[in-house]
Each structure stands twice: as C-alpha cells, then as structure tokens.
Amino acid sequence: MRDFFKNIKPGLVGVEVGVACGGHAHNILLENKPEKLYLVDPYLPYGSNLYGEVHSNKEQLLGWKETAYTTLKDFTNIEWLHMDSIVASQTFKNLSLDFVYIDADHSFHRASQDIDNWIVKVKSGGIIGGHDYNNQEDGYGVTRAVDLWYKSRNIPIPVFDTDWWIFV
Ligand SMILES: C[S@@+](CC[C@H](N)C(=O)[O-])C[C@H]1O[C@@H](n2cnc3c(N)ncnc32)[C@H](O)[C@@H]1O
DSSP, X not given: OOXXXXXXXXXXXXXXXXXXXXXXXXXXXXXXXXXXXXXXXXXXXXXXXXXXXXXXXXXHHHHHHHHHHHHTTTOSSEEEEOSOXXXXXXXXXXXXXXXXXXXXXXXXXXXXXXXXHXXXXXXEEEEEEESOTTOGGGXXXXXXXXXXXXXXXXXXXXXXXXXXXXXX
C-alpha cells in the first residue's frame, strides 16, 4: 500500500485524480473501503516535452479507459468525472472531502494548481497528497510544487518517499 493510504480509514469520501488503468483505484477500493470514491480522468492527451512526460496517443488513452472500466466494473461506490482536474475540483463544495489523492499531470505548474484547487475541498482533519514525489523523470515537478507549498508557509517539509501528503 502506498504511504498516503495508511492514513485513510474505511467509510470515507475521497477522490483519485488521474486514474489511468484503474489499478491503484482498485487497491483503494479494496483496502481502504471508502464510502465513495470519485475518479477524475479525462483520458485526453497531456504532458509536455519540458517535463519528460508526454502522453499524446489517443488510442492508448482510450485503452487505459477501457481497462479501468473493466477493472472497476464491480464497484457501486465509484463515480467517474471525465474532465480536467481543475474543472472537476469546482464540482465539489469546499470542505466536503475526506481525502484527495493526486496522480495526474506531474509538471510543476499543474501540480501546483492541483494542490491549490483541491486542498480547499478537503475537510479539516482530512488529507491531500499524491504520487511521484522525488520523481526525476517528471523533472521533479511534483516535488517542487509540494516543497513550495510547505516552504511558503514556513512548515518543515516532512520526509517523503514517492508519496507526499498534507494534513488539512
Ligand atoms: C500516472 S497516471 C495515473 C496512474 C494511477 N493513479 C495509478 O496509479 O494506477 C496519470 C493519469 O492522469 C491523467 N491526467 C492527466 N492530466 C490530467 C488532468 N489535467 N486532469 C485529470 N487527469 C489527468 C491521465 O489521463 C492519466 O490517466
């Protein structure tokens, strides 16, 4: 189990942003047993050569979507939001979610926007975090975004492995 999810009790309401083939969402559903899990992924080309991560093949993305639908077909406590992360965040009320896990576009700019737009949706006592901290291949975009969030608040940066988190 990824580090972030050791903090999630059963029966909560959360979001995974960036679902791809649904493998990780499947783990969340089985191991964390949320009351409801919203799944955000537009399955549209994303990424930029600037950050070493480009997924421009539409057929590949549709293949991921089909795989995710198959993988998650037995769960009745999921709801798909096939839209951009920021647009999806705007469909939730502030302070309405227990957890948000971000694993979408790993560029610095997008990771920063994701943190800013989703953190306000998380209840006090909830948690927001994500994957690919310390990932050299994405140009450390996630790392820089998370570190900046902590530094700008003068909070010591916790030691992260591949997952980061902020307790709200
Ligand atoms: C690294 S994969 C997710 C992997 C998945 N969390 C797992 O561990 O099984 C990134 C996913 O983010 C999605 N994505 C990229 N940009 C996005 C955006 N702006 N909003 C929402 N999802 C996005 C992509 O379509 C892709 O499926």
